[in-house]
Amino acid sequence: xxxxxxxxxxxxxxxxxxxxxxxxxxxxxxxxxxxxxxxxxxxxxxxxxxxxxxxxxxxxxxxxxxxxxxxxxxxxxxxxxxxxxxxxxxxxxxxxxxxxxxxxxxxxxxxxxxxxxxxxxxxxxxxxxxxxxxxxxxxxxxxxxxxxxxxxxxxxxxxxxxxxxxxxxxxxxxxxxxxxxxxxxxxxxxxxxxxxxxxxxxxxxxxxxxxxxxxxxxxxxxxxxxxxxxxxxxxxxxxxxxxxxxxxxxxxxxxxxxxxxxxxxxxxxxxxxxxxxxxxxxxxxxxxxxxxxxxxxxxxxxxxxxxxxxxxxxxxxxxxxxxxxxxxxxxxxxxxxxxxxxxxxxxxxxxxxxxxxxxxxxxxxxxxxxxxxxxxxxxxxxxxx
Amino acid sequence: xxxxxxxxxxxxxxxxxxxxxxxxxxxxxxxxxxxxxxxxxxxxxxxxxxxxxxxxxxxxxxxxxxxxxxxxxxxxxxxxxxxxxxxxxxxxxxxxxxxxxxxxxxxxxxxxxxxxxxxxxxxxxxxxxxxxxxxxxxxxxxxxxxxxxxxxxxxxxxxxxxxxxxxxxxxxxxxxxxxxxxxxxxxxxxxxxxxxxxxxxxxxxxxxxxxxxxxxxxxxxxxxxxxxxxxxxxxxxxxxxxxxxxxxxxxxxxxxxxxxxxxxxxxxxxxxxxxxxxxxxxxxxxxxxxxxxxxxxxxxxxxxxxxxxxxxxxxxxxxxxxxxxxxxxxxxxxxxxxxxxxxxxxxxxxxxxxxxxxxxxxxxxxxxxxxxxxxxxxxxxxxxx
Numbered sequence: 112x113x114x115x116x117x118x119x120x121x122x123x124x125x126x127x128x129x130x131x132x133x134x135x136x137x138x139x140x141x142x143x144x145x146x147x148x149x150x151x152x153x154x155x156x157x158x159x160x161x162x163x164x165x166x167x168x169x170x171x172x173x174x175x176x177x178x179x180x181x182x183x184x185x186x187x188x189x190x191x192x193x194x195x196x197x198x199x200x201x202x203x204x205x206x207x208x209x210x211x212x213x214x215x216x217x218x219x220x221x222x223x224x225x226x227x228x229x230x231x232x233x234x235x236x237x238x239x240x241x242x243x244x245x246x247x248x249x250x251x252x253x254x255x256x257x258x259x260x261x262x263x264x265x266x267x268x269x270x271x272x273x274x275x276x277x278x279x280x281x282x283x284x285x286x287x288x289x290x291x292x293x294x295x296x297x298x299x300x301x302x303x304x305x306x307x308x309x310x311x312x313x314x315x316x317x318x319x320x321x322x323x324x325x326x327x328x329x330x331x332x333x334x335x336x337x338x339x340x341x342x343x344x345x346x347x348x349x350x351x352x353x354x355x356x357x358x359x360x361x362x363x364x365x366x367x368x369x370x371x372x373x374x375x376x377x378x379x380x381x382x383x384x385x386x387x388x389x390x391x392x393x394x395x396x397x398x399x400x401x402x403x404x405x406x407x408x409x410x411x412x413x414x415x416x417x418x419x420x421x422x423x424x425x426x427x428x429x430x431x432x433x434x435x436x437x438x439x440x441x442x443x444x445x446x447x448x449x450x451x452x453x454x455x456x457x458x459x460x461x462x463x464x465x466x467x468x469x470x471x472x473x474x475x476x477x478x479x480x481x482x483x484x485x486x487x488x489x490x491x492x493x494x495x496x
Numbered sequence: 497x498x499x500x501x502x503x504x505x506x507x508x509x510x511x512x513x514x515x516x517x518x519x520x521x522x523x524x525x526x527x528x529x530x531x532x533x534x535x536x537x538x539x540x541x542x543x544x545x546x547x548x549x550x551x552x553x554x555x556x557x558x559x560x561x562x563x564x565x566x567x568x569x570x571x572x573x574x575x576x577x578x579x580x581x582x583x584x585x586x587x588x589x590x591x592x593x594x595x596x597x598x599x600x601x602x603x604x605x606x607x608x609x610x611x612x613x614x615x616x617x618x619x620x621x622x623x624x625x626x627x628x629x630x631x632x633x634x635x636x637x638x639x640x641x642x643x644x645x646x647x648x649x650x651x652x653x654x655x656x657x658x659x660x661x662x663x664x665x666x667x668x669x670x671x672x673x674x675x676x677x678x679x680x681x682x683x684x685x686x687x688x689x690x691x692x693x694x695x696x697x698x699x700x701x702x703x704x705x706x707x708x709x710x711x712x713x714x715x716x717x718x719x720x721x722x723x724x725x726x727x728x729x730x731x732x733x734x735x736x737x738x739x740x741x742x743x744x745x746x747x748x749x750x751x752x753x754x755x756x757x758x759x760x761x762x763x764x765x766x767x768x769x770x771x772x773x774x775x776x777x778x779x780x781x782x783x784x785x786x787x788x789x790x791x792x793x794x795x796x797x798x799x800x801x802x803x804x805x806x807x808x809x810x811x812x813x814x815x816x817x818x819x820x821x822x823x824x825x826x827x828x829x830x831x832x833x834x835x836x837x838x839x840x841x842x843x844x845x846x847x848x849x850x851x852x853x854x855x856x857x858x859x860x861x862x863x864x865x866x867x868x869x870x871x872x873x874x875x876x877x878x879x880x881x
Contacts, residue, residue: 112596132628155735164549164576168619169627171578174737174753174870178744184756186735187871188584191549191574193556199573203588210595211497234553242554243517350540350571352559359563368559371569485559486572 115208116335116342116495119148119328120454125292125442127225128322133163133172134179136324137221140450141180144217144326148339153328154213156180156187159200159220161446163189165235167226176219186213193239194395196220197325197449198350198479198488204329205348205490214330220450221324236320239482241356252395253317255357255483257309260398263364264311267413271311274397275302276419278315281394281433284426285440287466292321292442318395318437323444325451336495341461346474347376347491355485364413366399368487369406369478376476376489377408384408387491388472389459390430391452393480394437403478404432407489431469434459449479449488460494500593501720501727501880504533504713505839510677510827512610513707518548518557519564521709522606525835526565529602529711533724538713539598541565541572544585544605546831548574550620552611561604571598578624579780581605582710582834583735583864583873589714590733590875599715605835606709621705624867626741637780638702640742640868642694645783648749649696652798654786656696660687661804662782663700666818669811670825672851677706677827703780703822708829710836721880726846731859732761732876740870749798751784751865753872754791758863761874762793769793772876773857774844775815776837778865779822788863789817792874816854819844834864838875845879 121143123136131139137158145151156177164170173187190200197220204218227235237246245255263269278297285291297315305313335342351371354360360367377383384407392407394400401415409430410418418424424432435441435455438448456475458464464472473494480487506528508521516524522543530536541562549555558572571592575585582605589603612620622631630640648654663682670676682700690698720727736756739745745752762768769792777792779785786800794815795803803809809817820826820840823833841860843849849857858879865872 161555162549164547164620164623165555167627168623168631170546170550170576170623171625171740171866171870173577173584174866175626175740177737178739178741182737183739184736184752187577187737188588188735189576190588191555191576192558192572199558203573203575203591206588206591206595206597209597210591212591212594235549238549238553238555240556241560242552246553350573351569352562352567352572354563354568355556355560356563367569481556481559485556 112209113211114332115205115329115345116332117327117457118330118335118339118342119144120457121147122290122325122451122454123323124290125321125323125444133167133169133221133223134176136223136322137176137219138180140324140326141217141219144328148328150215150328153215153217154185155207155216156182156185157200157204157218158189159197159446159450160189161191161193161196161222162235165238167223192486193481194443194445194448195479195481195486195488196446201449201453201490202348202350202488205345208329208331216329217326218450219324219326220447222444222447223322224320225322244356252482253309253312256396257312259483260311263398266364269416271303273416273420277394277397277400278302278439280424281437281439284434284467285436288435288441291436291440292319293440312396316397318439318443321442321444323442323447325447325454327450327453342495343457343460344493344495345490346380346493349375350488352486353484357483366402366406366484368484369403369480372487372489373407373478376491380491382491386474387430387476388474389434389469390432390476391456392432392478394433394439395443426469434469435467452477452479453490456492460492497594498596499717500590500714500730501717502712502842503715503720503724503727504529505842506532507675507710507836507839508708509675510706510708510829518552518554518606518608519561521608521707522561522604523565525709525711526602526604529713533713535600535713538600538602540570540592540601541567542585542589542603543574544582544831544835545574546576546578546581546607547620550623552608577871578866579828579830579833580864580866580871580873581831586834586838586875587733587735587873590730593714593716601714602711603835604709604711605832607829607831608707609705610707629741637867638694638697641781642697644868645696648783651749654801656688658801658805659782662779662785663687663824665809666779666822666824669819669852670821673820673826676821676825677704678825697781701782703824703828706827706829708827708832710832710839712835712838727880728842728845729878729880730875731765731878734760735873737871738869742868751787751791751869753869754788754863754865757872757874758792761876765876767876771859772815772861773859774819774854775817775861776841777817777863779818779824780828811854819854820852834873837862837864841877845877
């Protein structure tokens, strides 16, 4: 098995791109990543996408995007694991290079969330849940996040305002990121007054779906040093699952898949949680950010909200998270999210994060969840020189 | 990179399973494959599925099926490439073992085609085409296959009855297969009188979509000999793409992706087309079977129909195809089809094909296409002892 490195990154701003479809969004990120890697050809393409079939009537995205990007002929496939599709696509690209079957692989995460609106979009989003036991009875991702958040607050005695700092941090960082969907800062106290989405989940608590695409170019670590000035090694790559339906979980307030995936990635990288300089977590809801800090070994059970309250997650803190705005402010373009996370961590490690730079970052985690943690994909990235 | 082997196979009959959803179908195949491999645990699950999101409102199948099969916690993801999803899932499982990142991997292809009927199903099927330039203007897979078939007949002077033997062969073999959707034989001459689906494609020319699931268990070839009495080596695994939209192809009558994928798989296996003892081709339409025989190096351009007319593709011929009925008679459960093909080739190489046995089969090809050849995945399988 070979070591694998990221030698190119690209992204388009997350937002409502009324003038672009799936192929155009993907192409924007692919062009930027290939240019960054100074390459014009790859051996394979992996596409992470969650809802193309449901929201745009477009499946079979591997062949479609390969052709549109001028790569027709290359191996290409789509990987889907709800909003962990991007992370899983990165992992499949990693496998292609690690196995020696491909020298250079392009991974693109792409989502077009605005082809449908209202109930049609909600129905599409609900296909990421258990169709028979959650979606058909009427649950939505936000409704289930509401149940989870209510239980967390009740079980651990956490007040709504103690979750607010996650959102304030995300928006503070998003405000500096030209690719973020929302660049407004959040005023302390605004959280509790925000319109309710699914009590107690409110508007400032849940991440917006958006259109977007992000891409990375992978090659062997041995080759990377010759090709790129600042390659980033994938020191650990792992995925795991939990029950899809929330009601089947033995322990509702423990993200088992995230715990397993992060643990395996740490082990592969030979690191401990305390070694990390930053983490891009899957903060689609604030309660998930708190639960992830517990699952990845950075907070004790029931205390995942404390790092936020204590300023630990800020850019100057012990473990900065959502450094470019996270899902909350950069936006959650579902199947693209995991690749945005990898791009953002790579930019931090390259020292090219601009206003969003975490000083001295050499080791970072990208943790991508599907739905409410049914799937988790963890990647530990490391600056090479 | 490690050699990889199939040590367990399982399938459920293809058909209209009104009493089973995606998870139940998948479980049937998974249980059979694990039992065949004499294992009760694996390190990872890969799910091939084309239209769960569109036809059953169910995406995120990796986590769902892992949990339902009692494998919760393992890495799991869905791979999608239209009806090449199963072949691509097999390839991803292959990568997991080849890279050394997993010891034992379960690959399941599953499709539930009967949750929707009529126009709703047609709309779902059309998501495998180019949504903007083919599906939205009204094309369906069958309509495009009609264009392709008409052009093939015109260009090469082929009569309708010269394509009939593909269908007769498939049905003759399907009649002996307890897992086939259609077990009726086809009378010579019936083809030309069949109801027209999309002129000149008729009912006996096009494969039926069906519900189904098939699974294989993979491990390293080194370990396989200790675990299974008759392991089958994956000697070559490759995938390639062509333009998704038919009108973008420089050469309409050449399946470029199939040619590239088969060529790469031959090269990896160190074989020539003439070495094969059988081939499971993607005969969703008879014209595709003819074009695949040309693409994989078994017939000259324009002569892919001849092996059928000359009896070469029968079980006693030089290159038997559709030995269990192919897509035409076994049925085409889209995202499961590629895994059915692998199961069938493996059974042939193990000498366990029963009434469908190809005598002395030691080397076989499974060629899985997405749509009309936008994606192709080729696997060369070889009997180990």
